[in-house]
Amino acid sequence: MADLKDTRRKCTADRVDGLACRAYAMESGPCFWHDPSQTDLRKDAALRGGSRRSVFIPIGEPLGPEEARGVVRSVLEGLVSGAIDAKTANAAAYLLQVNSRLTKTEEFERRLTAMEKRVVNQRR
Numbered sequence: 001m002a003d004l005k006d007t008r009r010k011c012t013a014d015r016v017d018g019l020a021c022r023a024y025a026m027e028s029g030p031c032f033w034h035d036p037s038q039t040d041l042r043k044d045a046a047l048r049g050g051s052r053r054s055v056f057i058p059i060g061e062p063l064g065p066e067e068a069r070g071v072v073r074s075v076l077e078g079l080v081s082g083a084i085d086a087k088t089a090n091a092a093a094y095l096l097q098v099n100s101r102l103t104k105t106e107e108f109e110r111r112l113t114a115m116e117k118r119v120v121n122q123r124r
């Protein structure tokens with residue numbers, strides 16, 4: 001299989017369980033969840049959620065079909081090689097399904113709007 005080495009920088013902090021954090025690092029160094037300068041933002045989000053358990057999730061770039069297929073392959077290779085556990089792979093597969101549904105809905109909406117415009121224009 002092709003070398004899928006991820007060149008993006010990873011967080012340098014340790015998780016509460018002592019293992020290395022695998023989240024992607026921000027420009028400031030650690031990931032969002034380990035960046036001390038984001039503490040207020042995280043606390044604020046937790047308070048607004050009414051619970052310390054609520055998690056603020058930064059909004060990422062939309063996952064395009066090409067990227068989604070790349071993630072599928074990476075997760076598959078990770079699963080087969082043992083780097084990713086089945087539970088994580090299942091969660092990733094579910095989120096990829098959600099992403100696929102969102103993409104299809106957007107495409108459908110776009111085509112429907114275009115068709116509606118054409119129908120309105122033909123009646124004029």
Ligand SMILES: [Zn+2]
Nearest residue numbers: 011021031034
């Ligand atoms: Zn981290």
